[in-house]
Amino acid sequence: MLEDAEPPLPRNVWYPIASARHVRKRPRTVQRLGRSVVLWRNGAGELVAHDALCPHRGADLGLGIVIAGELSCPYHGFRFGTDGECTAMPCEPEGKPSRRDLSIRRYEVREHRGLVWLWHGDVAADLPPLPWFEELPETDRHAWDHETVWPLPQLRVMEGMLDMHHVPFAHGRYLRGIGTWLDPYEVKVEGDTVRTFGTLRRHGDGPKRGFRARIDARLPGLLLLRFGARLWAFVACTPVSREATWIFARYFVEVPVVGKLLAALSLGTEFALVQPDDRRMLLSTSPRTPDVRDHKLVRADLGIAQWHKLFSRAVGDKRRDKPATSPASSGTEP
Template identity: 45%
Template sequence: MGTDENRQTRRQGAREDFVRDTWYPVLESKRLGRRPVGVTRLGRKLVLWRDAQGQPVAQEAACPHRGADLSKGRVVSGCLECPYHGLRFAADGACVRVPCEGDARPIRADLRVKGFVVREGLGLVWLWWGEERNELPPLPWNHELPEAGAGSCTATLTWNVPFARVMEGNLDLHHFPFAHRRWAPGLGTLLDPYTARLEGDVIHTRGVLRRDDGKPWDGRSGFVAEIRVLFPHLVLLRFGSLTQGMAAATPIDEENTWVVFRYRSSLPLLGGLVAWFLVRTEVGLIQPEDYALLRDSEPRHPTREDFHLVRADAGIALWFRMYERRLEAQRRALPSGEGVESPEQGVHTSGEWGGDRASG
C-alpha cells in the first residue's frame, strides 16, 4: 500500500470514534428546564430532561417501542412520556407505563431506553463518554474553569467543522495578526518567545506576539498569551490577573462540533460588563472569521502527515500526537494509554522566560 493510501486509511480510521473516557459538556444547565430537550452529541441523538428531584437525565432520543423522538414528549410524574403512544420511562430507562396494554398487564423487561451518565457543574450538563465504572473521575478542572453566574457570560456555537479542526484552531496563536487584523491593527506577527509542553493530559502553551525587530524579547513589549488545553477538548485562557476564559468543544457528529465558551472577570463593579463585552466580541467579530477559515480548510479530517508544521505550531503538534495515539489505542480495544507510546513530554523553542516556561 502506497503512502497516499496509508494516509487515507489512517484518516478514515481516525473518524471511527470519538475520544473516550471523557466528560463532555452537552448543554448549558439553564437550557434544561421542565421540558425535554433534544440534542445530537457524539453521533447520538439524545433527549435530556430533569427527574422529580430536578437532576439531569440523558437517554437515547428514540423510543424503544417504535422509534418516536422522545424529546418531543413531556415529563409527567418524574418520568419521560413518549409523544406518540404515551409510554413512560423512568430515569433509569425502565418503562413504567404502556397505556394501550393497561396498568394490569406486566411490562416486558426489554422495553427500556438506553441512558448515559450525566452530571451538572459550572453551569453545564456533562455526559460521560466511555466505559462504565464504579467510580467515575470528577468533572475536569472543576476548580479552575470560570464559574457561571455574576461576573461571567457564556455563549454557544454550532460549527460545521470537525472536532479536530476546532481544537487545532483553539491552539493557534500566530493566526491572530492576519485572520483578525481588522480588530487588532498593528499586532506583531513574530511569535517569540514561544513554548509548548505536555504535563500529563495538559498541553501548556505560552508566547508573545511582537514586532520582528531582530532583537531578543525585552520582557515588556508585545501581546502575551497563555493557553492551556486539557486533552481532548477543554481550553483555559488567562488575560492578566482579573480575566479568565474557557472554551470546550464537543463533537456533534463527524462533521459538526458544538462549542461553548465563557469569560469571567473579577473587576470590581464592572466584571459582568467586561465578560459580556468579551463574549459579544467573540460571537460577533472573532469567531465568524475563525469559523470561515476552519470550515473551508482541507482536508476536513487531517492527520499530522497532512501538515507541514513550523515552530509556532508546537502546541498543535502535541495535540494531534495525543489524539491519533488515543484513537489508535481505542481501535485496538486497549484501555486508554495502555500499550501506547507516551507522547513527547515537551516541545521547547527559542526564547527565555527566566526559567518559567509555562504556568502550572
C-alpha cells in the same frame, strides 16, 4: 443513535454536552458524540439522560413531557423511569407488565459550573472527578456564556483554538498593532493537558512588550485561555458528529460590579467579529478531517502538533501522532 456519525472519541472521560440552564421542566434532545441524547429532570429536579429515540417507533423523546417523574413519549404515551425501564404502555390493558426490549439506555450525567457533563466510557462504581481548570475563578459571578455549533470536525476546531500566530493576519482589521513574531513560545505536555504560552511581538520589540497569551488544551476538548491580567476564558469543544462541533464559551472578567457586563461585551464581540473569521478560515482548509501528516508544521504550530499526538494516543490511533515535519520545540531571537 447515529452510529455512522459517531466520531473517534477518547473513552472513560467526561464530556460537557449542554448548558444546564436549558434543561428545565420539558425534556430537551441534543446531538452529541454522534448520538441523540434526551436530557430531562425527574420529580426531584435531578438531571437524567437517555437515548432520545423511543424504542417503540423511534419518536424523539425530547418532544415529550414529564409525568409524575417519568418521561412520556409524545407519539404513543409510552413512559420511562429514570433507570430507562418502560413503565407504561397505554395501548395495552391496564396493569400489563412492560417488556424488557422497550427499555432505553441511560447515561451517567452530572451538573457542574452550569454545564451538563456526560460520562463516555465503561460503567464503574467510582467515576473520576469532572475535569476542570482550577486556575479559573471560583464562581461565575463575573462571567458570561455563549454557545454555537460549527460544521467542522472537533480536531479542526481545536487546531484553530490553539493557533496563536494567525491572529495578526486573520484578525488584523480588529486587533491592530499586534506583531507577527511568536517569541517566546513554550509548549508543555502534562498528563492529559497541552499547555502553551506565547507572545506576539514586532521585530525589534523588547521581551517585555507584545501581546501575551496562554492557551491550555485538555482532553477530551476543553480549553483554558488567559489574555491580559483580568480576562479568563473556558471553552468546551464537544463533537456533535464527525462533521460538526458544539462550542461552549465562558468569559470571566474579574472586575467588581461591572465584571459580568464586561464579560458579556467581550464575548459578544468575540463571536460577532473575531470568530467568524476563524470559522471561515477553518472551513477553507483541506482535508476536512485534519491529519497532521498532510501539513508542514513549523515551530509556532508545536501546540497543535502536541495536541494531535495526545488525542491520537487517547483514541488508540498511533499512526496519526507524528506530523510530516516535526516542528522545533522552541525558538530564540536571532
